[in-house]
Structure formats: structure tokens, C-alpha cells
Amino acid sequence: MSDWLVVGGVTLTPWIAGLFTLLLGWSGASGDRAARLAATVVGFGFAATVAVAIASVGAPHRSAQVVVGSTSVRLDAVALTLSVLVLGLSALIQVFAIRYLRGDRRQVWFIVAANLLTGFTVLLVCAGSVALFTVAWLGAGAALVALLATYRPLAQARDGIRRTGSRFMIADTAFLVSVTILLVTAKGDLPLDQLGEVAESLPLPLQLTCAALLVVSALARSSQIPFQDWLPFTLAAPTPVSALMHAGVVNAGAILLIRFAPAIAPHQAVMIGVFVAGAVTLVYASAVRLARPDVKGRLVFSTMAQMGFMIMACGLGVFAAALFHLVAHSLFKSTLFLGAGMGVRQHAVDRDLPTRGIRSPFTLAAAVTLSVLVPSAALAAAEWAFSPTVSTASTALLAFVSVTASVALGTALSTDFSLRTLLGGTASVVVLMFGYVALLQIFTAALEAETTINGAPAWLMALPAGGLIVVQLLSRNPHQLAHLRDHVYTRTVTAALPRRPALPRPPAVPHSSATTGVPS
Amino acid sequence: MNNLTQMTRLEVVVPARDAPAIRDLITSAGATGYTSVSGVSGIGHHGQHSGALLFNEYDTLTMLITVLPPNNAGELIDAVQELLSTSSGVMFVSDTYVSRPDYFR
């Protein structure tokens, strides 16, 4: 009984909030009241989930669950972590939207759709069986499209809905085929913890097909190549929609990969496929982001790249790292989206900062040396302190952390080579490194692998890393490689351009003689 | 007058907001320089124009004076004429004599 209560407390609040808003909307109450009520209800759901999560830390091996036949809702560590995240962000964004969408005629629509999406996403992460997961998966996709329809009268919004809808339709068909195979084999609903056994019982080609189809739907939901063409076109919705989307729905790909890992992870070929899709998206989206002039466009392609990173981590088989990235990035990106209007103010702040001095070669050399030594030392110390044994894949990912810290510290020191900056920078690097490794350790411990993982080999990481470095070098407009640079730049600039409509007649070809008509 | 060279002198009086376009034409025509007098006053086709205003440089008249070799002036004159065909402003063209022609080429 208490399990019913617990599970209900975690999963039901968005539905209640959505329903109340719908009723209030019908009765003609002001959107403001509906918004306050909905945000409060979801806020309570968040508080309840946090309480459940804290309680479950005390009893780690007993997760609350509600089982009906073989269909179940299970609150394991992953489910609780993600529920806390989803409900927390949803409540926060809804509180934000109370003021942000004040007086907006589509406010009620937004609240209903946002709660629908939250409800399905919580259900998705808590689903304990394949059929329930499928329902939540399809529901979340539909709710997202509804949310994108907040400003349906705008042509850009309708274009976004069309693109999103069609990509999801293809991907979800693939998902349904795969799920049907699994469910037919299991003769009924299939608990996720028995997924591995059922999948293994299939003939190998079918196993691979199933896994590949699941991957396809995961890639589409996370806007990965070759399904990347919907996310950049969804900006004609109010900022809170983007925040909710970039912090929630786009992560669903990784959730699917993590939950269906028993059916996917044993096949290295499929895992390499996942890795490659993630890695290619990572490089592509990073390049496009550099050329984007608009703040939200940059955020969109940044999300796409971050999703690539997360999917790539899944492909390597380090699911805990992927989950860790998912949570941190959700918080990161929702904040950036909600604060997308800060640019002018930031510019004004920068304007008043003191002029930068010219650095001598000596200080630059010192800055570079320190910026390499300090982060590596801090990382090594943190690793030694928390987790003496690490896999190659994790090491490869930790290399990213080390490089980032070096770049940050190096930039700080080359900007202002002073004791204040050195001490502050070093302290921050040490604290952040230790915090990072410790948190990552907690995630790894919570997400024990229960299945065989044949991840992509870690050395493959060198490819996307190399790609990123090349893009970074090209973006400095070097004189060498001008052709490659121009080529890549032009492709990235026109990346978000819709296809040119068919022309009524073939283009006019000016011959060189045509230029004689030019008055000089 | 023996050591002087004949040149063409253009004086254009336009609203200050149209002056950038004229300046662009003058420099594009290859003139080596121009003189700009802002806040000129007078009476013309559109009535009176007060001179310089204390806190408004945008709604006053500007006079631009440039000198260039006669064979270069034709195109500029046509262009300014084109520009003045639909907006207010006047252009005066006259012959002038300069002592150091290389300054204007």
C-alpha cells in the first residue's frame, strides 16, 4: 500500500496539475491562477520525490514498485534521480513561466502541454516494463509536439511541428517494430529486468535488428544525425518551452539506451553505431554552433553536440557517465535558455571592466605551464582519492575534463596573471575536480551494470576529439587550409537553411561573354 | 592666372541626414577630399532654413564642397543629380582654378 502511495506521489502530480489547469481553463479562470496552482502541485511532487529519494538512500536495495501483472512502475536509483531532475526542472520552469507568460493567450495551453510532457517523462523514467515504457515514450513525443504548438499561429512554429512530427513518426515506427518483436517473444508485457534474457532468446539477426531499431528511435529523440533536422526549427515557441525541451525530452535517447541496454549493449557493432552517430553529431553540431550568430541558435546546436557527447558515452558503454552528463547538462542548458535575454546586460558589464594589459612571453609561458600542471595534478589526486580503478573509457572522458580545466585556468591566467587569479583559479579547479570525481563516483555506484556491455573501443574517442580540434583550428581562420575552411564554414552557415523550393525554370547560366554587358 | 589649372567645383547643399550618401558618391568618384560645412542657413525652394541648431545636427543643412578634374566631374554630377531628383537639396557646379593640381587628382 505504501508503495502505491510513494509511486503515486512521484508520478501523478503533473497529471493532477495538468487536469486542474484544463478545468480552470474551461471555466474561464485567469491563466495566472492556473499557472500558480500547477506550479505548486508539481513543486509538491518534486518535494515528495526528493523525500523518497532520500529515504531510498537509507535502503538502497529495496526500491518502491507497483506491479500489475508483468507491467510495473519501479523507483530504482535511475528512476529516482531522473524523476527528481524532471520534476524539479518542470516546477522551476513553470514558476518562471508564471511571470514570463503573464497575460499570454496561450498560457493555459503551455501549462497543460508542459505537465503532459512532464507526466509522460516521469512515467518514462519510472517504467519498469517494456509496454509501459512504450506508452510513455509515445506519449512524451506527442506531448512535445503539443508543447511546440504553443504558438501555432506562427508559420515558423508550424514548420517546427511538421519537422518534429515527421522525424518522430519514423523513429517511433522503428521503436514499435522492435518492441513488438520483444513483446511477442515474451508473450505479454516484459519487465525491463528480464529484457536481457528475452532478447538473448531471439535469433542473432533479429537481436541485431531489434537493437538497431531501438537505437534509431533513440537517435531521433536526441536530434542526432541523421535525424538532426528538427531541433533547430523549434525556436518559435516561448523560451520556457525551449528550456523544458532542452533539459528534458532531448535526453530521452540516452534514457532509452540505458533502459534497453540489455538488448543493445551486448552487440558491439550496434554500440559502435551508437558511438559513431554520437561522434559525428558532436563534431557537426560543434562546428555549426561556432558559426551561428543568434544566441538561441547557438544553444540549440550546443545541445545537439552535448547530446552527441552523451550518446557517444552510451556507445562506449559508460552509462553512468552518460547519466551524469545528462543531469548536469539539463541544469546547465535550462539555465542558459531561461537567461537567453542576458546578452545586452552582459555586454554592458564587460564594457565597464578594465582594459587588458599586454602579457610578456614569460607570464604566458608560466600561465600555460601552470594551467597544464594544476588540473592534471588535481585530477590525479581526485582519482586517487575516490576511485583507484578506472576503465579506459572513463579515462578518455576524464581527459576532456582535464583539457577543459587547463583551458579555463590558462585563459584566466593569461588574462590576469595575479596571485588573486592564481589562488582563486587553483582553488576552483581543485574543488571542482574533487566534486566532479566524487559525484561521478556516486553515479557509477548507483548504476551498477547488470548486463554484459560490449562498448565501442575507447581508442575511437580519438576520432571525434581530432575532429573537434580541427574545427577549433579552422574557426580561427588560418591562412593554410583556406579551401577546407571556406568549405566547412559555408556548410555550417547554411546548415539551418531549409531546402530551396523547386525553381520554375533552370537557372540562367551567365557565360563569360555575359559580363560584357556590365557597365564598368 | 598663368600657373593655375582649371578644375570643376561642386557645391551640394542637402539635409544632414542625406549627407552620408553624397559623401559616399564624392569619395567613390575619386575626389581626393571634400569640405563639409554643417548647419548652413538660408532660404530656398522649401522655405527658410535656420542655421546650426544647438542640440540637433540631424535636421540641419550640410554643404559639401569638392573640387576635381573636369574630366572626372561629369559622372559625379550626373550621380548627384540622380540623387537630388527625388529629395530636397541643391547642387552648384562651377569652374575653379587651383595652384596645385596634383592635390586634386
Place this chain on the structure above:
Amino acid sequence: MNLILRAQVATAAHDIVPSWPMESFIAVNPLAGHEPRPFETAAAPGVVLARSRDAYLADADRGRIVDTDLEAALAERVPELAGQLTIGGKSVSAVSVAILDMRITPWTSPVAAAPTAPWLDEYLAIWVSSYLNPDPLWAMPHKQHGFYQAWRTLARRDPSLPRTVRRTVAELPVEPDAALAWALVKLGVPADAVTETLRSELHHLPGWVGHIKWRAERIGDIDLLSYLGVRLTLRALLGLTRLTAPPGPTQADVTPPALWHRAEHVARSIGGGRADRDDIAAVSRILATHPVPDHALTWQQAYELHYRAALVDGLRDTDPFTPRPQLQLVMCIDPRSEGMRRHVEVLPEVETFGFAGFFGVPVRFSRYKARGAINSLPALLTARHHLTEHPTHSAQAENHTMRGRARDALRRSTHRADSGTVTPFAFAEVSGWLFGAISVLRTLTPTLQARIHRFLTPATATLPSNVTVADAFTLEERAAMAETAVRMMGITQFAPLVVLAGHASESMNNLYQSALDCGACGGNPGAANARASAAIFNAPDVRVLLAARGIDIPSDSFFIAAEHNTVTDAVTLLDQHLIPQSHVDAVHTFNRAQHTAAEILIRERAQDLPGASPHSPSRVQRRAHDWAEVYPELGLAGNAAMVIGPRRMTRGVNLDRRVFLHSYQTELDLDGAALETIMTAPLVVAQWINHQYYFSALNPATLGAGTKTIHNAVGTIGVLAGHTGDLRRGLPWQSVGLGDQLFHEPMRLTVIIQAPLDSIGRIVSRNQVLRNLLDNSWITLTARNDSAAPWHRYTPYGWTAAPTALKGT
């Protein structure tokens, strides 16, 4: 170089209004190109000049427009309407027949259609925005060669163009003039249609085109020639020979009823069934003088006249406060100052003045050792003097700079970690947790968040310093500026404490924050100018020169600068270290008076502010730090009039923060020079602002920026709505309306002046800008010689007595 073509481009672009970047938002009349022509001819595709018939009828129902207003409006617009006629045995006036016609004859205003974005526009928008990208992570290669050449070089590799086109791009002329000429030939444009073709091409993407025009004049890295070069070349290459007209308004679907039909309808509703053919013919003769397309602007005029009548009626002439005032407060002419002035003036010994918020000191200002500067002066002027700060204590300054450098290091390192290609992933993983916490604080407790932020960033605190006004201007210049200010404001005696309060607006996450700052300071906070002005007035050598010109500032008069925060209504005194011991008490008195006034004012403002309540003023103040707030304040919404004259005319009158108030006394300006300055500068700025609000309210989709909630900033240049498209112009919907209702009443500026009619007339007749605005009904002018004289209305044919309803009795 093709000079003729350049001239043709300039001619085609003549009426395009340059649009300033968002970081220094300058309110402009988006239809300023039409000002030399009558207001009613300014309607363009996608632009309406008045509200809908339903809106006016609703106003008539609630008494916002009454019959007297309609009569007055008709008298001004259709002067030939006069006399009586008999219809069906009833005697009615011609005017009442016309009014009845306005009430019952239906018309629809064309719906301002949202601009569509054909592929070519989208393509160009992306290239232009990438080229102009102000803080690029990857600057466009070949940018140094100009827009056309950069595009020409890169388009060879553009996958969105057909292969054949890409190949021919390489053969295009190198210069934009030549390319444009080539394209025009290719497109088969005859020589006499070139200007017209270019003009219609410039109607597409009006936001970007307006910004390019601004940029060509101010920065010069792009011009309309190279833009048109790319645009028309592309047209020619793609074979888009049919030059499409820009998106037009959807035509009104109801054609106005025929005159006879209208007349019949009107006659029947007056005379019932007894109206015969002769009656109808008589009515139709009257109605012919006021055709249906004119109705909208007659309604609009009645709407404006109603407000003006009430405003003029409310003006009074309070007795001057003869003893020496104890405190004088000079504030910007901005309507928001009116509230503060009114509430501070409850103390009889306080006198307030209105003056342009840059206090007559046009400067480019940068903070101590700062890397950037602001042009703190009206957009009508060019910055020629650079003002900066000189710290009072060098040790403090040293410390300040060190903190600033450390902060710079932090900002730069996070920016680089976030914007590289390899680093953002780990950066997100590490900083995401911190960002999440910041998000929660910002959303739930904005005030606490702001306090924490202030505590953690001492570098942003102001450094005690003096402005270097003596370096920026010569003594003679400073004395001249001081004299001008005194004569323009008409200050006759100086109080012991004179507060010069500039204003600034504080808001978070608001791309339009600059639109809420001081318009007279070029969309910047006005503190620097106020500080400079106070320093000028306090300098003994300036006072000596002023005395020689007949302006005696007593030695015990102390000037101090202040800044009025228009979100929190706090008036903070600046440069407090300069306050002499003798004036400490006076300063305390001011602070108390200002504090009380702010408390009342904020409650008053809360009544109009969406989502605010007069019972919780602190929540209104909280909006300064609230990142979720799209209505931090209402700005200049509601602005409708400008009063130029002594404060005695308006003191004690509640003008609802809708009126620009410029102080002026004829007695101190015998030659009218100060009046001319007021009428050609502050008045013009007020008119720009007024029309910006007017057209943003009426045309949110085309001349306004639409809803803020989907805004997507391009650096500090401007915003897009959604992921691509044109740069939005004007003010966002949140500046003028809530939901689908306007809270800004769109009215053309009513100017009221108390000064000799002769000198006003002389000033108008010799300034074309004023002739354009007044003769073409873009603004109206009502004036009187002195407080005892009757009101007169300016018309192109001379002064006429203002209608009786306007007589201020």
C-alpha cells in the same frame, strides 16, 4: 565604380529609417521617411495608421470618445461641413449627419499581415546575420573584403545553391557595383525602372535593411549597395526574374458601401421611413465630403482631441512660490519623471524642473580605466567629447582595478571554456550543478540572488570618483553649457541644494533594457551626464563667468547629481563624497522627501503594471532583479503629450506619467534661442519616441517587435522572432500591451507651449523638421502667449483659436 548606380541605390534607400542596435536602443519613427508628406498618406503594405472600427466604437460606448470630440475632429478635418438640413421633417446639423455616418457605416482596416519569408529572404537573412555577427565564435572568412566579396568567395561552396549556380558565382564581377549592374541587365530591368526596382527590393527584410543603413553610416563594414549586389545577383542566377512585390496587406474583404447606400441608411435612421429621395440626396452631398476611407483617422483625431481637451482643461496657473525654494530637483523630460516630481512637490519649498536627461552635456562616457564607452547623448548629435572618471583615492582605485581584472579573468575563462569545441562538454558537467542552483535562486528569490551577486562581485560597485569634465570641455564651453541649461529651463533663483537627477532602468534578462533607459542619453543611463552637469555648476570659475552673463548662482547653492531608477523609483544621490558639511542636512531632507515620494509613486504605478498590486510595493521593486519578468516597468507607455512652459502650469496636476515636461520661461529667453533649441531637439526626440510607441502598438507584427517570449538575440544588434528571419524593429508587445489588449493608447504627440505665438511661428517656419511634422499632422501644437491668453491651435495657415472645449477656464 558605377556612380549612377550608387546614386540610384541611395535614392531607393532614401526613405528607409536607419535602425540603431538594441544595446543603445533609439526610439525612431519607423515611418520617418514619410514625414515630408501628410500623415494619412503614410499607410504602406502591412502598416495601419489607426485602430479598428470596433476599438473606436467601444471607446465611444465607454465615453472615451464623445460627440463633442467627433464634432471637433470633423471641424478640423472637414471644415466645409456646416449648416443645417431637414430630413424627414427633422432639422439636423450636417456635422451630426456625418457623425451618424461614422457610427453606422462599416469599414475594416487592412490586417497587418506578418511578413512571409520566401527562401531568398531567409537565405539573405542568414548571410547578413552571419556577416554582421558582433561576437562571432567563428568570424566569416574574407569578411575584411566586404559583404558582397565575402559572399562571392564563399558561395562557390554553398551546398544550398544548385551546382550550376555555384560554378557561375566564380565568374561574377569582383565589385558589388558591377555585379549589381550585371544582375539588373540579366533580370531585364529597363534603365528607367532601376530605382523603382531597387526600392521594392529594399522593402523585403526591412529590419536588416534598416540596420544595414545605420551601419553603413556609423561603422561602414557593410552598405546597401553590397547587400543589393548579393540579393539581385542571386535573383539573376537563380532565375527569379519575376520581382515579387513585398508582402502586402490582406485587402479589406468588405468594400465600403456605395455613397447612395450609405446616405440612404443614414437618412432612414434619422427620419425613419419619411426620408425621401431628396433627403437622401442631401445627405449624400454631405457624406461625399467625408468618404469612408477617411473615417479611421477622424475617429483617431477625435480620440486624441478628447485627451487634449481634458489635458488643456486641467492646466492651471498656480501662484509662483516667491520665497527662495529650499530644494530644486531637475529631472529628465521623460514622462516617468512626472510622477516623481508630483510627489516630491507636496513639500511647498521644493521646486522641480524638466530638462533633457543629458543635461545639455553631450559626451562619450567611459568608467575609470574601462575598455568600452557609451555615447551618452541624443541620437541627433555626434559625440565629440570624451568624459571619464578620476578616482578620489588612488589606493581604492588600484584595488578596484585588480578586482576588475580578476573578474575579467573569470568571465573570459568561463566564456572560452563554454565556447570552444573540445571544452563545453566537461564545462557543462562541472558548471551545470552551479547553474542549477543559480536558476533556483533567480526564479524563487530574485532579490536574494541579486544581493548574493552583488556581494560576490565587488568589481561592479561604483568607485568613488569625479568626472573629468574639466578635461573634456574648456571653461568657456562649460560656462556656455551651464548658461544654456539655465536659460532653457528658466531657473530664476537657485535653492541651497539643486539635485540633477538622470534616470536609468534596472532589469534582468531583458534585451530591451536600453529602451527603458534615458532616450536623451542615446538609450543609456543618465548618471554620467548628471554628474558632469553638477560638476560644471559647482565649479567656481564657471560661476564667475555665469555671473558676468547675468546668472547669479549664490555661493551657498550646491548642485548634486542623482539617478532615478525607474523600476524601483529610488533616487540615489551620486558623488556623495562631494557634499559639503553645510549641506548634509539639506541632503537628508531630500532623501526623506524622495523616499516618501517613491513609496507613494510605486503604489500608484502598481495599479497599471500587469500582475502588480498596490499592496505589495516590494514586489514591484523586485522586478529589477527578476529574470522571469517580462514587464519590469511600463517605460513610456501611455505617452501622449509634451508641455513646454513653466511648472506653474502643471504643478499639482496629475498627468498620469503620460506627458513630457520641459520647463521654459519666456522671460529668460528674450530672443527665443532656447525655445528653438527645445523645439528642435527635446521635442523631436519626444516625437520619435511617441511615434515608435504609436506604430509598435498598432502594427506589432510589422513595425513592432512582437512578443518577447520568442525573441532570439543576435549579439547586441537586435532580435529575431524564432530561429531565423528578419531583424525585428520597434518595441516588443510587452511594452504596449497585455494579452490581446493594448495598454498604450496610441496618440500622436500633442505639444503644448506657453510662449509668444510669434516666436513659436518664427521657429516653426525656419525649421523644416517642424514644418514637416506640424503641417503634415504628425504632431499637433497648441499654444498661448502667457497664462492669461487664450489657447491657439497651429495650422499650416496660421494660428486659430482653439475650440471652446479647449479653452482652459
